[in-house]
Amino acid sequence: MTDAKTSEHEKSMRRVRGFYQISAQREWERLEHPTQGALEFAINKAWIQKFLPESGARILDIGGGPGRYSIWLAAQGYRVTLADLSPDLLAIAREKASEGGVELEDVVEVNAVDLSQFAEDSFDAILCLGPMYHLLEESDREAVAGEVFRVLKPVGHAFVAFLNHLSALRAVVNQDIPFFTPYTFDIVKHWHHDHVMDFPVAGIFSPAWVVHPRDVPPLMERHGFRTVELVSSQSVAGDVQGHLALFAERQPELYRWVIDELVKLANDPTIIGSAWHLLYIGRKP
Numbered sequence: 001m002t003d004a005k006t007s008e009h010e011k012s013m014r015r016v017r018g019f020y021q022i023s024a025q026r027e028w029e030r031l032e033h034p035t036q037g038a039l040e041f042a043i044n045k046a047w048i049q050k051f052l053p054e055s056g057a058r059i060l061d062i063g064g065g066p067g068r069y070s071i072w073l074a075a076q077g078y079r080v081t082l083a084d085l086s087p088d089l090l091a092i093a094r095e096k097a098s099e100g101g102v103e104l105e106d107v108v109e110v111n112a113v114d115l116s117q118f119a120e121d122s123f124d125a126i127l128c129l130g131p132m133y134h135l136l137e138e139s140d141r142e143a144v145a146g147e148v149f150r151v152l153k154p155v156g157h158a159f160v161a162f163l164n165h166l167s168a169l170r171a172v173v174n175q176d177i178p179f180f181t182p183y184t185f186d187i188v189k190h191w192h193h194d195h196v197m198d199f200p201v202a203g204i205f206s207p208a209w210v211v212h213p214r215d216v217p218p219l220m221e222r223h224g225f226r227t228v229e230l231v232s233s234q235s236v237a238g239d240v241q242g243h244l245a246l247f248a249e250r251q252p253e254l255y256r257w258v259i260d261e262l263v264k265l266a267n268d269p270t271i272i273g274s275a276w277h278l279l280y281i282g283r284k285p
């Protein structure tokens with residue numbers, strides 16, 4: 001990287017760290033929140049579980065943040081290395097793992113663009129649920145795809161999260177999101193046309209890159225991955241999570257059935273475009 005690029009990259013990483021510093025607790029709560037992340041967590045876990053190696057295998061959770069996935073995996077007997085850019089989220093992960101009586105093999109501060117501290121072919125599976133969409137430079141995203149491929153063992157699976165470009169316009173008309181006011185019209189246009197979601201107001205979200213679903217497999221395949229699945233982490237229900245939460249409370253049996261059906265539908269090519277988050281599953285051939 002040139003000096004100018006390095007300092008731009010560092011500035012951008014400082015913004016990511018800064019965002020998660022002020023929202024660390026919220027980030028821990030997100031995946032259990034009925035209208036924010038519970039559906040994504042249920043669908044991602046179901047799809048990741050299908051491709052996991054034998055218990056006891058080594059898994060890297062890069063961008064694992066406060067550790068929800070790492071703790072879930074370690075509780076199943078995997079040897080998990082949780083790596084993340086944010087020291088505040090790593091501190092929460094250490095605390096929550098210990099409260100849950102779960103041991104993480106390692107918890108380290110790492111930037112996903114450079115995994116040189118890990119040797120080639122080190123991990124049986126890799127989760128990368130966060131770094132891709134926080135990297136605004138294409139060369140950085142390419143670096144992450146290459147590094148994940150390098151440190152993954154042959155025939156291992158990688159699970160990589162992306163934000164869907166097609167949700168920008170839906171977000172504008174989604175009345176449940178309070179921060180879309182006329183004041184943010186330019187922000188929405190930037191998001192929709194330039195694929196960059198950037199809120200100048202602290203605490204909403206750190207700047208993020210969004211991608212059209214059709215561009216995800218080629219990005220990963222350029223680095224050697226064989227595409228196995230592309231999944232909508234909200235299936236078809238991303239816009240009705242409030243209703244799902246009511247179901248969960250009032251009709252738990254029906255809720256469980258609905259979730260099972262949403263999981264089954266989640267890789268249907270006709271609904272991938274309705275995702276908020278995309279889960280790419282690729283194999284090292």
Ligand SMILES: C[S@@+](CC[C@H](N)C(=O)[O-])C[C@H]1O[C@@H](n2cnc3c(N)ncnc32)[C@H](O)[C@@H]1O
Nearest residue numbers: 063064065084085086110111112129130131134
């Ligand atoms: C929305 S959170 C997701 C956390 C967790 N993986 C999950 O799915 O709940 C995004 C995470 O990616 C991390 N992250 C962003 N850019 C990163 C980078 N370049 N290297 C490592 N971690 C990064 C953030 O610190 C944060 O923990």
